[in-house]
Amino acid sequence: MVRRRSGADTGAPRWATFDCYGTLIDWNGGIRRELARVFGEAEADAKLHRYHELEPVIEQDGSLSYAEVLTEAMRQLGAAEADAPSLAASLPSWPAFPEVRTALEEVRARGWKLVILSNTDPAFIEASKKLIGVPFEETIVAADIGSYKPGHKHWEEFFSRTGADPKRHVHVAASLFHDITPANELGIPSVWINRLAETPGPLAQPTRELLELTGLADALDGIVPADSEDATTSKPGRSKIEMPMTETRIDVQVESTQTPPANEKHPNTCPGCGSHYRDDELTTTLYVCGQCGHHFPMPSHARIAWLTDPGSFEEDAVGVRSGDPLSFFDLRSYGERLAEAELNTGLGEALVIGSGTIDGRPLELAVMDFSFMGGSMGSAVGEKFVRAADAAIERGIPLLAVPSSGGARMQEGIFSLMQLPKTVAAVEDMHDAGLPFFVVMAHPTTAGVLASFASLGDVTVAEPGALIAFTGRRVIEGTTREKLPDDFGKAEQNLRFGHLDTILPRSEQRQYLSRLLKLFGR
Numbered sequence: 001m002v003r004r005r006s007g008a009d010t011g012a013p014r015w016a017t018f019d020c021y022g023t024l025i026d027w028n029g030g031i032r033r034e035l036a037r038v039f040g041e042a043e044a045d046a047k048l049h050r051y052h053e054l055e056p057v058i059e060q061d062g063s064l065s066y067a068e069v070l071t072e073a074m075r076q077l078g079a080a081e082a083d084a085p086s087l088a089a090s091l092p093s094w095p096a097f098p099e100v101r102t103a104l105e106e107v108r109a110r111g112w113k114l115v116i117l118s119n120t121d122p123a124f125i126e127a128s129k130k131l132i133g134v135p136f137e138e139t140i141v142a143a144d145i146g147s148y149k150p151g152h153k154h155w156e157e158f159f160s161r162t163g164a165d166p167k168r169h170v171h172v173a174a175s176l177f178h179d180i181t182p183a184n185e186l187g188i189p190s191v192w193i194n195r196l197a198e199t200p201g202p203l204a205q206p207t208r209e210l211l212e213l214t215g216l217a218d219a220l221d222g223i224v225p226a227d228s229e230d231a232t233t234s235k236p237g238r239s240k241i242e243m244p245m246t247e248t249r250i251d252v253q254v255e256s257t258q259t260p261p262a263n264e265k266h267p268n269t270c271p272g273c274g275s276h277y278r279d280d281e282l283t284t285t286l287y288v289c290g291q292c293g294h295h296f297p298m299p300s301h302a303r304i305a306w307l308t309d310p311g312s313f314e315e316d317a318v319g320v321r322s323g324d325p326l327s328f329f330d331l332r333s334y335g336e337r338l339a340e341a342e343l344n345t346g347l348g349e350a351l352v353i354g355s356g357t358i359d360g361r362p363l364e365l366a367v368m369d370f371s372f373m374g375g376s377m378g379s380a381v382g383e384k385f386v387r388a389a390d391a392a393i394e395r396g397i398p399l400l401a402v403p404s405s406g407g408a409r410m411q412e413g414i415f416s417l418m419q420l421p422k423t424v425a426a427v428e429d430m431h432d433a434g435l436p437f438f439v440v441m442a443h444p445t446t447a448g449v450l451a452s453f454a455s456l457g458d459v460t461v462a463e464p465g466a467l468i469a470f471t472g473r474r475v476i477e478g479t480t481r482e483k484l485p486d487d488f489g490k491a492e493q494n495l496r497f498g499h500l501d502t503i504l505p506r507s508e509q510r511q512y513l514s515r516l517l518k519l520f521g522r
């Protein structure tokens with residue numbers, strides 16, 4: 001079925017190491033089946049959810065194998081001792097094996113040597129290897145390889161024992177827990193089989209990303225070509241045209257974090273005209289395209305620095321952070337996602353508040369940052385907005401809000417929805433105090449934020465081209481089955497409908513706000 005490519009064995013051997021081996025063969029699905037057997041099908045999903053919460057807690061110190069972690073988790077989930085799961089025994093009913101076999105057969109046929117790196121228990125690995133039926137050159141099992149901590153010493157031992165060349169080695173993370181960090185730290189290229197289409201964490205940088213197992217052999221060859229060290233044989237890539245492909249080969253999208261796919265533009269490429277800018281060019285043009293005037297997202301601190309007098313801004317409530325009232329978990333915990341957003345943006349939350357002056361006139365600012373979890377409004381954003389309004393009232397000065405948000409933060413459920421009345425009440429307090437509230441809507445101002453404080457400005461300005469709508473085009477068209485106008489939800493349409501006072505390019509906003517402060521200020 002699979003024919004060997006000529007030239008596949010030239011040069012030094014190529015090694016592919018499979019980490020998170022259990023996930024490769026659908027460990028998660030296997031656990032769910034065990035949970036369904038012990039607790040019944042109706043409870044399986046809820047128990048699996050709870051299992052994923054327990055697992056990192058039990059595994060924390062890295063001293064237990066996955067089998068021991070699983071047994072302890074089952075005990076904590078309320079299973080009797082006699083019901084301890086036997087994953088190895090249930091393996092033949094797992095559906096993942098034919099797919100894994102096809103992928104690994106092709107990888108081997110192209111001359112790769114295979115290694116398992118795992119902290120799953122040895123009996124489980126041996127049983128699953130039999131089912132896959134593809135030989136592995138090395139099986140490294142150690143409890144402390146752990147999905148959450150680097151296992152450097154095992155790699156170093158592997159390289160010294162086998163004499164493998166790290167440059168001709170690819171780490172394959174087949175992952176729910178994309179543990180690519182050790183490979184990154186050791187400079188080993190990696191393929192991440194991201195079946196769940198997760199976003200990589202801030203520390204993990206896979207060389208290639210696959211959404212399915214199909215295409216694995218091509219991805220590996222793309223990183224270390226078969227004959228890359230043998231200059232006398234054909235050029236890398238040439239064999240691709242000459243060689244017969246396997247009958248089972250399916251073309252799939254191969255994504256790489258280093259070269260974005262063609263349909264996904266670089267964030268510094270203008271969606272309006274295709275011009276591309278360096279970071280420093282965007283900072284000097286207020287993040288506006290010099291060719292067509294497209295307004296790129298502007299980081300909150302850059303915006304505040306542009307609007308306010310130099311050195312006048314003093315940030316407040318820097319330490320306010322969201323809690324995790326629902327212990328929300330979707331593949332990863334909400335707490336982990338918050339930490340990741342903070343690492344990526346350098347911000348504590350999606351809203352920055354504080355006081356400053358424009359042309360010497362004081363005001364309070366509340367500026368959202370879309371880069372922090374899509375500018376979503378959870379309890380911390382609501383609280384910070386209220387504190388900004390309270391500070392404005394205490395000092396008798398105007399409040400400026402710059403919303404840029406996808407809406408309420410779903411991870412906080414009802415607590416996020418409660419921020420709508422909470423922020424609206426704060427705007428009411430501003431009105432009762434006779435103080436003006438200005439809004440500059442940046443792209444996108446949508447959903448729960450549009451439905452609360454963002455729509456309540458005494459003067460409402462928008463940036464050109466900003467999306468200002470409760471719901472996006474795709475959802476409305478899908479629901480109503482009607483074609484929406486081309487400018488649906490754009491600032492320009494909102495202006496026609498009377499929702500806005502004006503649309504102003506970023507470069508004119510400072511002067512405009514200065515005039516408003518002069519007219520409305522006390």
Ligand SMILES: [Zn+2]
Nearest residue numbers: 270273289292
């Ligand atoms: Zn442009």
